[in-house]
Amino acid sequence: MDHVGVLALFDRDMREGAQPEGSDARVERVGGVVRHVSSERGWNAVLWSDLDETGADAAIAEQIAYFSGLGREFEWKLYGHDLPADLGERLRGAGFTAEPEETLMIAEAAALDLDAEPPEGIRLRSVTDAAGVDLVADVHEKAFGTDSSRLRHQLLARLSGEPDTVVAVVALAGDEPVSAARMELVPGTRFAGLWGGGTVEGWRGRGIYRALVAHRARAAQERGYRYLQVDASSQSRPILERLGFHPLTTTTPYTYAP
Structure with a gap:
């Protein structure tokens, strides 16, 4: 994989050229910032920025004022290659709180090992209705x-209004979502983004997460998507590397609550 080229394509398509997530959201481009604006129950965030040392503080203050005026908590999604180099320090100085750092990992779907099946006693169920969303939410908690509650709202809205933009799956041990x-x-x-992969404690380390990745990768290929993208935690990164994902940069959510 051409790491530099794929990262540039990701920045262009998924950040600078981002699309709104849902009918109640919009993407706005203001100066050197691209932001995602949604309802209180949606995702509000700065997705991309093209800033330098002289204008960064003013841009940060502008976004704080904008989202605070809406009464919205929001996230500044900072990537390791974003400029200026001290942007994270500037965000902390402005009152943002840094969440745990993750690794942006990308793979070509066709290059992945997709033979991973669920372990014995586990079956995968596609989520298409409110009952399935309840199972996903239960696992998430x-x-x-x-x-x-926010995940429940967003997933229900996607499945009812834009079902072609989301694939959700739950692993069951009998009738128990795990x-x-x-x-x-x-x-x-x-790009297809893999999100929310979580396994209930007591069921980890059995290959379920790997099977969920393979299930979604097959679905992405069937729909014609070339790349899979994950914001990987330190726990999931080794699994994803063994499957064929490449670490390209880091990503850290900085959150601000007005």
Whole structure:
């Protein structure tokens, strides 16, 4: 893989040229910033920026004022190659809180090992309705220890309004949901994003996560997407590397609550 070329393509298609996630969202380009604006239950974020040392602080202040005026908490999604080099320090100085750093990993779907099947006793169920969304949300809360109401709202909206832009799957042990994940598809691009892969404690280390990656990769290929993208935690990065994903840069969410 041409790491430099693929990263540049990712920046162009998925960040600078981002599309809104859902009918209640919009993408705005203001100066050197591209931001995603949604409802209180949606995702509000700065996706891309083209800043230098002289204009960065003013751009940060402008985004704080804008989202605070809407009463929205928002995220500045910072990548390791973004400029200026001290942008993360400037965000912290302006009141942002840094979440754990992740690794942007990308693979060509056709180059992956897609033979990974669920372990014995586990079956995969495609999520297409509210009952399936409830199972995904249940796994999310147990695996990550966080509230799943926003995820529930967003996934239901996608499945009802734009079903061709999302693939969701849950792993069941009998009738018990033990792992879940989704894939977001961006029409007109070559990238499919893998998100939310989580397994309930007690079921980890058995190959379920690997099977969910393979399931979504096959679905991406069937729909004509060339690349798969993941913001990988330190736990999932080794699994993804063994499957054939390449680390291209880091990504850190900086959050601001007005």
